[in-house]
Structure formats: C-alpha cells, structure tokens
C-alpha cells in the first residue's frame with residue numbers, strides 16, 4: 001500500500017470512530033506518538049492523517065495539551081470492526097511486494113520517450129491563461145464543442161468516418177462510453193467477441209444485460225454464428241481485434257453492416273481503439289464509413305494516440321440515437337476536465353497531433369520490425385499474428401513447451417508476459433500477447449533476447 005493510501009485509510013478509520021460516537025465530545029484523542037507506536041506506522045503517516053482530521057474539524061488541538069474530539073453529533077454507522085481495520089492497515093503496509101519484473105511486454109503502455117512533453121506543456125500553460133477564464137465554468141455534458149469539431153474533422157480525414165460534432169460525446173474512457181451506450185439502447189441484448197475486451201463484459205454483467213459470446217476467427221467475428229440469434233447489438237474491434245490482433249476483412253465488414261441493416265433495432269458498436277497505427281497495407285475503412293443507414297456507434301480513445309492516463313475517449317452516435325441520448329434522465333456527462341479537453345483540441349487544431357501520430361507510427365513500426373526480425377529465425381517455434389496495426393501482436397509457442405513451462409521460464413528470467421488464456425481464449429498451444437509500445441528503444445534488444453530465451457528450446 002502506498003504511503004498516501006495508508007494515511008488516508010488511517011484518517012478514514014479515525015474519522016469513522018468519531019462519527020460513530022466511540023469518543024465523547026472533548027475526549028482526549030491519542031497522541032500522535034502513542035498511536036504511531038501502537039500501529040507501527042511512520043510519523044509522517046500519523047501527521048497527515050491528524051492534519052486531515054484537524055482540517056475537517058473532527059478534532060481540535062490545545063497548546064501543550066494535545067488533541068481533543070470536537071463536539072459533533074454522533075451518527076450510527078455500520079462499519080467493520082475497528083481492530084480488523086487497523087490490522088488491515090498494518091498488514092497491507094508490511095505486505096511483501098509482487099515479483100519485481102525486469103522485463104515486460106505490456107499492452108497498455110505507450111512510448112513515453114518520444115512524447116512531445118515540451119509542446120504539450122506549452123498547450124497546458126495556454127489553457128490556464130487569463131483569457132481562458134471561461135474554461136472554469138461547466139460546459140455541455142457532451143463535451144467541449146471545439147474538441148468535438150476537431151474530432152469530427154480528424155475522423156473524417158483519417159478514418160473516413162463522417163459525423164457532425166453534435167453526434168460526438170466526450171467521455172473519460174471507452175468503458176464509460178459503453179456504459180452510456182447501454183443506457184441509450186434500452187432493452188438491448190449483446191453479441192460480443194470471444195475472447196474480448198474485459199470491460200465490455202464487466203459493464204454488461206453489472207447491468208445484467210444479456211449477451212452471447214461469439215468466436216473470433218482470423219477474418220473477424222464469426223457472423224454466421226449469430227445471424228439467426230435475436231440479440232441485437234454487436235460490439236466489435238474490427239481494426240485490431242482485442243486481444244487476438246486479427247483484422248476483420250472487408251467482406252465481413254460489409255456482412256456485419258448488412259446484418260445490422262436488416263432490423264431497425266440492430267446496431268454495431270465499433271471500438272476503433274488503436275487504428276492510428278497501421279504499418280502495412282491500406283487501412284481498411286472503419287465500419288462507420290461503410291454504413292449508409294446510421295447503424296454504427298463508433299468509439300475511440302486518445303489512450304494510444306496521446307497517452308493512456310489522459311483519459312479522453314469519444315463516441316460518435318448515429319443521428320437517429322441523438323434524441324434517445326438527450327432524453328436520458330441521468331446521463332453521466334462532463335467526465336473530462338474542460339481544460340484537458342481544450343488542451344487536446346488546441347493540440348489537434350495546431351496540426352501537432354497529426355505530426356505526433358506520424359512520428360509515432362514510425363517509432364512503433366521500427367520497434368515492431370526490430371522484434372519481428374529478431375524472432376524470424378525462430379519461426380518454427382514461434383508463430384506471430386496480428387502485426388498489421390497497433391501496439392501488440394500475438395505469439396503462439398509451437399515447439400511443444402506448455403503454458404506452465406513458458407510462464408515458469410519467463411518468471412525465472414524476470415519477464416512479464418500475458419497469456420491469451422487470461423482472456424478465456426480456447427487455444428491449445430500457449431499463446432501470448434506481446435505489447436511493445438512502451439519498451440524504450442535502448443531496452444528493446446534485451447527484452448527481445450529474454451523473450452526468445454524464455455519461449456524457445
């Protein structure tokens with residue numbers, strides 16, 4: 001547990017005792033030294049926790065006498081046993097950390113070395129200038145108009161997606177937008193890919209929305225497997241299926257659109273999360289750009305194209321769903337700070353975003369080419385798939401090593417790799433997801449050496 005979480009937990013626990021009336025008003029509160037010793041936590045942790053209690057008026061201090069409990073109404077709260085809570089604080093603080101991996105092919109990381117931090121800092125400063133004072137106010141729940149305009153423009157030029165800014169909703173994550181879409185589509189039942197992006201299942205499970213899982217083949221989701229089913233919303237990742245990396249071919253794209261067009265209440269959710277980075281061949285058009293009947297809800301994110309912690313994603317709603325969206329009574333809007341939206345909008349408007357993407361495409365392509373070239377001599381043992389787009393591909397070990405053996409060798413080498421089996425896929429041979437985006441250029445060789453060492457005979 002981080003120091004920060006520890007002092008907050010301690011503060012919460014003490015606050016709870018006060019609220020529950022475990023202390024009478026003006027009771028003496030334990031001294032910081034005594035409590036610190038009792039709980040074996042540092043002075044700093046105690047200091048911070050007490051400061052919060054002081055700031056919020058739960059305790060007060062008297063010079064040379066110590067701390068006392070303020071005069072507040074006690075509120076009966078059912079809360080877990082106090083000693084259990086304190087022992088949790090203690091236990092977590094001493095818990096051994098996980099294995100420290102030295103190498104990792106992490107899927108969710110981007111290359112931070114080449115991120116244009118200086119430029120971004122300038123845009124960040126600009127949005128806090130005096131002439132941007134209006135940004136301090138609430139804006140429309142769909143998001144900042146300028147950003148929605150920039151996104152509409154960008155999507156048209158890069159993905160052939162045509163939309164009016166009115167149709168674009170800004171959200172803080174793909175998951176949050178999927179959640180919103182499930183609010184808009186009343187009585188929906190889903191078709192999702194198998195294996196699939198975990199948050200989609202989590203949203204559907206949480207909201208008890210019915211879904212079926214349909215296998216993904218090398219050409220995309222198996223449409224024949226659901227075309228006679230009554231479920232009406234298909235969630236797909238056609239540009240780079242997550243996690244297999246397969247790309248849906250054009251025939252399937254048109255078949256899927258045809259399936260959606262056959263019935264009024266059918267829709268496709270197209271999650272186009274990393275299509276910016278296409279390395280060879282012509283990018284296949286987004287489903288949304290092929291559709292003529294307003295059947296595609298397009299979702300994408302800046303998590304790959306900018307950075308994962310920026311938390312800006314967007315959905316393009318079909319025109320005919322806009323009324324349903326506006327009629328929603330409790331929609332979660334305004335989930336991205338306005339300054340962040342403005343910053344991204346300015347970054348896009350200036351052309352910096354496009355330049356950044358062009359540069360990063362080369363950076364990622366070079367990394368990918370390097371790894372693939374190094375793996376090539378082992379093609380009898382390692383089968384590679386899903387390298388056309390994005391920042392991960394899959395690697396199947398075909399030399400007879402079992403999944404357990406591969407993982408054990410990787411662990412011995414302090415290498416973290418994620419098996420596709422983690423996503424409940426059905427492969428017989430061990431298969432791994434190899435994310436390469438975040439590995440610094442100068443560590444690429446060592447990472448690749450270790451990968452080969454761990455998975456080959």
Ligand SMILES: Cc1ncc(COP(=O)(O)O)c(C=O)c1O
Pocket residue numbers: 107108172173174175197237242271273300301302303308312313
């Ligand atoms: C299928 C898919 N969609 C979306 C995302 C990104 O989601 P977010 O916008 O929450 O960062 C990812 C990230 O890996 C993904 O794999």
